[in-house]
Amino acid sequence: MKRAMKLYFIIIGLTAVALAMTNDIIQNFFKDAYHINAFQRGLLEIPREAPGFLLILIVAALAMFSDIRISMFAQILSFIGIAVLGLVTPSFSVMMIFIFINSAGMHLFFPMQDSIGIALAEPEKVGRRMGQYKGLFTGMEMLGAGVVFAGFYFDVFSFERNIKIPFLIAGVLFLVIFFLFVYLNQAMHIEGNHPKKTKFVFRKEYKFYYILVVMYGVQKQMMMVYGPWVLIELLGKGTDTIAALVMVGLFVGVFFIPALGRWVDRFGVKKMLYADAISFVAVYFAYGMLCVGYVTGALGTSGWPVALAYVLFIIDKMSSQMGLIRTVYLKKIAIAPEDITPTLSLGISMDHIMSITFAVIFGAIWSAIGPQYVFFMVSALSLINLLVAYKLKVTWE
Numbered sequence: 427m428k429r430a431m432k433l434y435f436i437i438i439g440l441t442a443v444a445l446a447m448t449n450d451i452i453q454n455f456f457k458d459a460y461h462i463n464a465f466q467r468g469l470l471e472i473p474r475e476a477p478g479f480l481l482i483l484i485v486a487a488l489a490m491f492s493d494i495r496i497s498m499f500a501q502i503l504s505f506i507g508i509a510v511l512g513l514v515t516p517s518f519s520v521m522m523i524f525i526f527i528n529s530a531g532m533h534l535f536f537p538m539q540d541s542i543g544i545a546l547a548e549p550e551k552v553g554r555r556m557g558q559y560k561g562l563f564t565g566m567e568m569l570g571a572g573v574v575f576a577g578f579y580f581d582v583f584s585f586e587r588n589i590k591i592p593f594l595i596a597g598v599l600f601l602v603i604f605f606l607f608v609y610l611n612q613a614m615h616i617e618g619n620h621p622k623k624t625k626f627v628f629r630k631e632y633k634f635y636y637i638l639v640v641m642y643g644v645q646k647q648m649m650m651v652y653g654p655w656v657l658i659e660l661l662g663k664g665t666d667t668i669a670a671l672v673m674v675g676l677f678v679g680v681f682f683i684p685a686l687g688r689w690v691d692r693f694g695v696k697k698m699l700y701a702d703a704i705s706f707v708a709v710y711f712a713y714g715m716l717c718v719g720y721v722t723g724a725l726g727t728s729g730w731p732v733a734l735a736y737v738l739f740i741i742d743k744m745s746s747q748m749g750l751i752r753t754v755y756l757k758k759i760a761i762a763p764e765d766i767t768p769t770l771s772l773g774i775s776m777d778h779i780m781s782i783t784f785a786v787i788f789g790a791i792w793s794a795i796g797p798q799y800v801f802f803m804v805s806a807l808s809l810i811n812l813l814v815a816y817k818l819k820v821t822w823e
Contacts, residue, residue: 430613431546434478435484438559439566440599441539447596450672452525453654458585459515461494465657471647471785473522478638478778484534487769493545493767494611497538501604503531505597506772517678529737531600531780542755544766546813553742555685556750564683568676575669585665588758610656631761632769634814638699638752639773641810643780645706647788648804653742656735656797660720671736675743682744686751690787696753696818702748703811709742710808721796 446614455472477484488496507528511521540556547555565741574592577583583591657671690698716735719725726732753770760766788800 428546428613430610433606433610433613434542435562436544437561437603437610438539438543438563440603440606441535442563442566442594443570443573444504444599444603445532446567446574446672447592447599448528448572450567450651451574451592451665451669453651453658454497454668455511455585455590458665459659460518460521463563463659463793465789467651467789468523469786470525471651472782473526474529475778475781476526477533477784478536478774479782480530481533481537481771481775481778483775485537485768486531492611493538493541494607494614496534496627497542498604498607498611499519500531500535500538501607502602503534505531505600505604506532506784508593509597510663512590512597513588515588515590516583532782533774537767537774540751540770544753544757553689554687556754559682560687560750561680561684564676564679568673568680571669571673571676571817575666578666580671583665610786622698628652628772629761629765629769630758631728632756634751634767634818635756635759635773636776637814638755638811641814643750643777644784644804644807645710646777646781647784648710648713648801649742649745650795651785652788652792652800653689653739655792656713657718657739657806660717660797661732661735671739672743675740678740679744683750686748690751690754695751695758696815698748699755699815699818700812702745702751703808703815705741705745705748706808706811707805709738710801710805713738713742714798714805717796717801 452474455465456467462470473696488499492497507524507526510516510524511528515521516524543556543559560788573595574583605611654668657668686698686784694799712734716725716731716738719731720727756766756769756773788803791800791803
């Protein structure tokens with residue numbers, strides 16, 4: 427394995443630990459430190475997701491830089507945003523500013539992460555390499571979740587104190603990743619794999635990819651916000667429980683994600699998009715039925731009804747990794763290799779338009795008429811994914 431790829435595996439692993447210390451438990455931070463409700467939680471998605479909405483503009487503004495240098499800038503933003511929140515608990519409005527800065531760094535790195543990974547992968551092993559990247563990411567995220575679980579369980583970590591140790595650990599990791607990118611930049615030049623620059627791209631040939639990412643923007647709210655909010659708000663579970671469930675889901679993902687990469691290479695993108703769509707429809711319908719039971723009192727908030735919510739949380743956590751199917755699909759249909767990074771960036775911006783919009787809508791629906799309707803709505807909308815899989819014409823396999 428080339429030096430550049432080895433460095434990139436290390437970067438992927440450390441990024442996963444940093445996200446386990448921040449993104450995976452940010453909802454508990456909002457609840458414990460600021461005592462927000464479901465509607466306020468939806469509003470908080472605006473500063474969290476706005477960087478994704480603005481991503482295509484940010485990437486266009488940085489077009490003179492390579493993917494590697496943009497990734498370096500992303501780590502600095504991530505560090506600044508989370509380090510401040512690790513040291514103080516500012517007012518709600520000031521907190522949103524630093525959430526925005528941290529989120530800007532993370533969102534800026536997301537398309538670069540896939541683009542750099544694809545650039546380093548052998549042409550005949552793209553699916554396998556993407557599976558390995560995601561598998562390592564999942565395993566290291568599980569390690570980070572384990573540290574978080576132990577820290578909160580034994581009361582070493584707390585979001586009700588000014589000093590938030592998980593956020594400070596993440597800040598240090600973002601700095602380390604920055605310096606690793608410096609070395610990766612040198613290694614890619616030495617190996618003749620020069621980091622490419624980006625430009626804005628919008629092509630009608632990528633229409634199905636755009637539809638898939640738009641739908642992901644809606645579904646992402648379930649994965650990241652309202653699925654966990656069922657456990658936090660309706661069942662009263664704390665950070666240690668969420669971290670433990672994340673850890674279990676990631677443990678399963680260590681084996682599931684690399685297998686997913688192999689399945690994409692073996693069965694093809696079309697069949698895997700069918701599987702992806704069916705999983706979204708089924709999981710969110712099941713979530714909705716559970717919410718009906720919790721709200722009406724037909725289901726208790728202990729015992730097997732809670733265990734079912736745990737199972738859905740874990741399955742949903744794994745479903746979030748199915749995004750590698752979309753990435754491989756884009757690689758297959760890309761008219762030119764240099765289209766990949768800007769198209770990934772545009773895709774993230776498109777999914778965030780939907781994410782911000784539906785975050786507020788879902789928060790209002792949850793508060794006004796009940797959480798079950800949020801899940802039923804997304805389950806129905808996910809039928810669009812099935813339609814895309816049906817319409818997809820495969821010309822490369």
